[in-house]
Amino acid sequence: MPRPSSPRLLLLLPTTTYRTAAFVEAARRLGVALTVASDEPSTFESSQPAGLLTLDFAHLDRAVEQAAVFAREHPIAGVVGVDDDTAVLAAVIVERLGARELKGNPVTAALAARDKHRQRVLLAEHGVPAPAFELHALEEDPAGLAHRVRYPCVLKPLRLSASRGVMRADDGAGFVSAFGRLKAILKQPDVAACGEPARHFLVEDFVPGVEVALEGLVADGCLRVLALFDKPDPLDGPFFEETIYVTPSRLPERAERAIAACAQAAVTALGIREGPVHAELRHNDRGAWLIELAARPIGGRCGAVLRFETREGGNAKRETLSLEEVVIRHALGMPLTALEREQRAAGVMMIPVPGTGGGVLREVRGVAEARAVPLVEDVAITAHRGQTLVPWPEGSRYPGFIFARGETPEAVEAALRMAHRRLQFVTG
Amino acid sequence: MNPDEIRITAEPIDTARCKFLVSQPLHTAGVRRFSSPEEAKGSPLAEAIFAIPGAAVAELIVSGNLITVVKGSATPWPAVGKSIGAAIRSALASGAPPIAPKPAAAVADDDTLYDRVAGLFDSEVNPMVARHGGRVELIDVQDAVVMLRMGGGCQGCGMADVTLRQGIEAMLQQHVPEVKGVVDITDHSAGTDPYFAAAKK
Numbered sequence: 001m002p003r004p005s006s007p008r009l010l011l012l013l014p015t016t017t018y019r020t021a022a023f024v025e026a027a028r029r030l031g032v033a034l035t036v037a038s039d040e041p042s043t044f045e046s047s048q049p050a051g052l053l054t055l056d057f058a059h060l061d062r063a064v065e066q067a068a069v070f071a072r073e074h075p076i077a078g079v080v081g082v083d084d085d086t087a088v089l090a091a092v093i094v095e096r097l098g099a100r101e102l103k104g105n106p107v108t109a110a111l112a113a114r115d116k117h118r119q120r121v122l123l124a125e126h127g128v129p130a131p132a133f134e135l136h137a138l139e140e141d142p143a144g145l146a147h148r149v150r151y152p153c154v155l156k157p158l159r160l161s162a163s164r165g166v167m168r169a170d171d172g173a174g175f176v177s178a179f180g181r182l183k184a185i186l187k188q189p190d191v192a193a194c195g196e197p198a199r200h201f202l203v204e205d206f207v208p209g210v211e212v213a214l215e216g217l218v219a220d221g222c223l224r225v226l227a228l229f230d231k232p233d234p235l236d237g238p239f240f241e242e243t244i245y246v247t248p249s250r251l252p253e254r255a256e257r258a259i260a261a262c263a264q265a266a267v268t269a270l271g272i273r274e275g276p277v278h279a280e281l282r283h284n285d286r287g288a289w290l291i292e293l294a295a296r297p298i299g300g301r302c303g304a305v306l307r308f309e310t311r312e313g314g315n316a317k318r319e320t321l322s323l324e325e326v327v328i329r330h331a332l333g334m335p336l337t338a339l340e341r342e343q344r345a346a347g348v349m350m351i352p353v354p355g356t357g358g359g360v361l362r363e364v365r366g367v368a369e370a371r372a373v374p375l376v377e378d379v380a381i382t383a384h385r386g387q388t389l390v391p392w393p394e395g396s397r398y399p400g401f402i403f404a405r406g407e408t409p410e411a412v413e414a415a416l417r418m419a420h421r422r423l424q425f426v427t428g
Numbered sequence: 429m430n431p432d433e434i435r436i437t438a439e440p441i442d443t444a445r446c447k448f449l450v451s452q453p454l455h456t457a458g459v460r461r462f463s464s465p466e467e468a469k470g471s472p473l474a475e476a477i478f479a480i481p482g483a484a485v486a487e488l489i490v491s492g493n494l495i496t497v498v499k500g501s502a503t504p505w506p507a508v509g510k511s512i513g514a515a516i517r518s519a520l521a522s523g524a525p526p527i528a529p530k531p532a533a534a535v536a537d538d539d540t541l542y543d544r545v546a547g548l549f550d551s552e553v554n555p556m557v558a559r560h561g562g563r564v565e566l567i568d569v570q571d572a573v574v575m576l577r578m579g580g581g582c583q584g585c586g587m588a589d590v591t592l593r594q595g596i597e598a599m600l601q602q603h604v605p606e607v608k609g610v611v612d613i614t615d616h617s618a619g620t621d622p623y624f625a626a627a628k629k
Contacts, residue, residue, distance in 0.1 A: 013590065015624040021589040028593065036590045040624070043556040044595030051594040304443070307502075368438065377443050377504045384584050385620045403443070405502065 007077030007332050008033040010067065010093070012086035014057065015040045018301045018382065019082045019324070026324035032332060035074065037067070050074050057085060058193075060092050067093045078102060078331035080275075084114040084161060087275075087295045103331055105295055109271035113295035116158045116202055119270060123290060126269035129262060130290045133204035138186060142179035145203070146172035152206040154237070155182050158197040161299065164396035168206055168237025178238075185394055207291070209284030211235045213245055214263050215298055215306065215323070216277045217330055223264045223277065226326070227306055227341050228256060232413055241392040244416055245302060246347035246409045255283050262288035270295075276327050297327055301380060301401045305348040311338045347412040349402040349420055358389040359427030361399065370422040375406040375415035379423070389427060399425060431517035438513075440505045441496075441615065448495045448512060452520055455527035459491040461570035461611070473519035473526035480511045489575060489613060490527050491567070496613055530570070542569040544604050552603075553596055557582055560623040564596065572608040574600065584619020588612075 009032045011023055027034040035050060036042075039057035053070055055063040067076075079102060081090035087110050094104030105113075112118045123130040131154070136145060149169075155178045157165040165185045169175035185191060186198045213229040229245035249256055263279045272295055279293040297303055303323040310319050320342075321329070329336050361383050370379045383389060383399035390397070404415040435451040454473065463486070468474035477497060478485050484500035497512060519526035530538070549566050557564055561581030568575045576596070582588050592612050600607045 013587070015587055017586060020586055024589045024593050034594065036594050038587065038590070042587070042590060042595060043559045043562075044591065044599065047552070047556070048594055048598045051598050052590070371438075371440055372506045374506065375504065376506070377502075378440055380442070381617050384622060384625065387625065405504070 006031055006033040008035060008074055009328060009332060010035050010037055010053075010071075010076045010079045012037050012055070012057075012079070012081040012089055014038065014083060014086060017082055018299075019297075019303065022301075022303055022322065022324045023080070023082060023328070026322055026328055030325060030328055030332075030334070032077075032328065035070070035076070055089070057089060060089060063089055064092050064096045068096055071097055076102070078328070078333070079104060080327060080331045081296060083296055083299070084159070084294055088114055091295075103274040103333060105273050105275060106271050109273065110295050112270045113272065113277075113293060114159065115197065116156060116292065117200070119293065120202070120204070122269045122271075123266060126265065128265045128269050128290050129287060130266075131204040131207050133202050135200055136203055138183050138199050138201065142176045143172075145179070146175040149175060149203050150205060151175075152237075154202075154204050154206050155179065156202040156204060157182065157186060157191075158200055158202065159194050160185075160191065160396070162396040163240040163242065163392060165201075165393050166240045167393050168239075174238070181393060206237070207282045207284070207289045208236075209282040209289070210251070211280060211282050211291070212249060212251065212259060213298070214259060214277075214279040214281060216263060216267075216279070217326060217336075218267055218272050218274055218277055219330065221268065221273050223260070223267050224339070225260050225263070226308070226323070226339075228259065229347075230409065239392040241352060242350045243352060244347060244349045244413060245305070246345065246413050246416075247305075247341070248345060248409060250409055251283065255288070258288040259283060262290050263293065266290045266293045275330065276323075297323055300350060300398060301382070302348045302350070304378075304401075305346045305403055305405075307342045307346075308339050309342060310336060310340075344405050344407060345409045345412045346405045347403075347409070347416050349416040350398040351400040351402060351420065351423065353389045353391040353395055353399060354425040354427060356391060358391045358395065361385055361387050361389055361425065362428050363426040364400075365424040365426065366422040370402065370419040373404075373415050373419040373422065375404045375411060376419045377403045377405055379403075379419060389425070431521045434517050434520055436513045436516055438505065438509045439615070441617075443502075443505075444500070445496060445498050446505050446509065447613075447615070448497065448509075448516065450493045450495065450516055450520075453493050454495055454516070454520075455490045455525075456492065457529050459489065459568035459570060459575060460527050460530055461490075461568075461573055461575065462488045463571065463573070467571070470528040471526065472522065472524060473515060476515035476519060477512055480508065480515070483508045483511065487611075489570075489611065538569045538572065541572060541574075541604065541606060542566070545569060545574055545600065545607065548599065548603050552599060556595070557591065560585075561621070562591070562623060567613060569607075572606055574607055574610045575613055576610065578612065578614040578616075581621060581623035582619075583614055584616045584622035584625075586622065586624040588614070588616060588622075 037053040041054040045052040081087040091110035167178040228249040276297040280291040381400040440446040465478040487498035489496040
């Protein structure tokens with residue numbers, strides 16, 4: 001239970017996030033006073049007005065005023081958003097409440113990190129290696145566009161996460177087909193609700209090479225790399241559903257340095273000053289390329305794979321921290337010196353949607369057998385029975401996650417694959 | 429009892445918690461919770477599980493055929509589970525009660541707390557979660573720690589931890605301040621109708 005004098009954290013949690021438990025438990029372990037703000041009211045809000053808050057996530061101006069009213073009665077020491085939208089809201093709240101006292105990003109930086117077109121414009125202006133791109137409208141003639149673009153290319157929505165709607169096209173026919181699918185996705189009510197960004201999309205060069213994910217923490221504009229994940233399954237399209245992340249990376253040190261430098265250049269270009277970043281980059285014989293950078297921590301349940309050790313003030317006792325504890329400590333200005341990821345290799349598999357057509361989940365078999373694979377720490381099935389599993393590019397929900405930890409990245413990757421082979425998703 | 433006849437199914441909840449379902453009852457007199465090796469003294473099964481090297485067992489909850497183990501170590505469940513399975517088989521094979529009854533004084537205190545918590549659940553907590561199709565079942569109070577299970581819209585809900593910590597636990601701190609903690613023993617992965625379903629965000 002937090003002490004009365006504990007700093008208060010305003011945690012912005014969409015009701016659909018996977019990250020609730022990790023962040024709530026991290027705040028408890030740190031002993032901070034926690035206020036959870038969501039887009040839908042909790043049934044306990046009236047009885048716990050200091051701990052629960054509803055903010056109108058869809059209307060920033062209104063949400064900020066609601067937060068300001070709340071903060072007058074319950075002073076806030078830090079604000080944390082957990083996804084692209086709440087990262088923007090966090091920046092706006094910090095600006096409104098007083099950026100001098102609160103750690104946060106300029107609103108322009110958070111907006112640029114969320115909007116893939118704005119991001120690419122800034123990257124290009126600052127000379128950060130990134131795919132060449134064009135912005136197009138859904139109303140344009142796909143056949144005409146198909147004649148003008150360079151192949152292979154990637155069609156990409158401006159706002160969606162988890163590679164939803166991202167498709168590669170290798171020729172004109174493929175482009176027209178991908179265009180039609182993307183248009184249908186962007187017309188879906190949940191997507192169309194975001195307005196103008198859902199009426200445009202990017203066409204960008206496909207950048208060959210290995211892809212990695214970088215998890216970092218920015219302090220005063222300087223990026224500290226927390227972890228670099230290899231993605232051992234090739235992400236060459238036509239769709240870009242993630243599967244395995246393993247850290248530490250097996251890339252040569254020189255490549256890792258180039259990747260870190262590219263990510264730092266992107267942080268600077270976007271104007272990010274504080275907080276977690278998650279970046280996707282590629283590396284090939286021409287160096288590192290920034291594919292995307294988000295001003296938030298890694299998505300889904302993947303953060304559970306990261307553990308850090310810190311030693312404060314010369315204290316010989318090491319403390320183990322989760323990624324969420326690192327993020328909260330940073331937001332509240334708590335010390336984070338000598339922070340290092342644990343020595344062991346670790347990995348996570350985002351379990352692919354089974355089959356080519358998905359379906360309604362009836363049963364998952366083999367979970368106990370998958371958990372019994374050596375090095376596997378957990379198999380978390382997050383889809384519930386009766387849930388419709390939608391494959392990429394229309395879908396964006398993984399049916400579950402597998403976690404493993406071991407002495408080498410190779411052993412961890414092998415364990416993840418073996419555990420996955422033991423799972424059977426029954427759909428109908 | 430022949431140890432080979434005892435069937436045990438392990439169901440990890442997360443990296444810290446795992447449920448073990450045993451074909452034979454372990455403790456038929458309600459629920460017992462142990463939060464330290466000292467508390468486990470007199471209960472052979474609990475003593476043996478706390479003594480498993482390298483597991484850093486932090487808590488045990490035993491009820492009927494079910495034992496929930498909470499560990500602090502990073503050792504994977506498959507490795508720790510084998511030792512726990514061996515401890516369960518050994519304890520049952522000995523013929524002595526694996527778990528001792530709760531001390532009478534503690535029972536009286538916990539019984540009083542149980543009644544107050546149950547009253548709060550009936551009058552406040554359950555009417556609130558019912559608005560989202562949820563329900564909260566009070567399983568027991570052990571050493572002033574409340575054990576509960578969530579159901580309906582709460583089971584598997586993306587915001588279940590917010591409901592638990594920011595709602596139920598905070599309410600208990602206000603109305604029954606003697607409560608020292610709350611343990612959720614829900615298998616959230618088995619929820620079929622969560623009020624808020626999570627997506628990758």
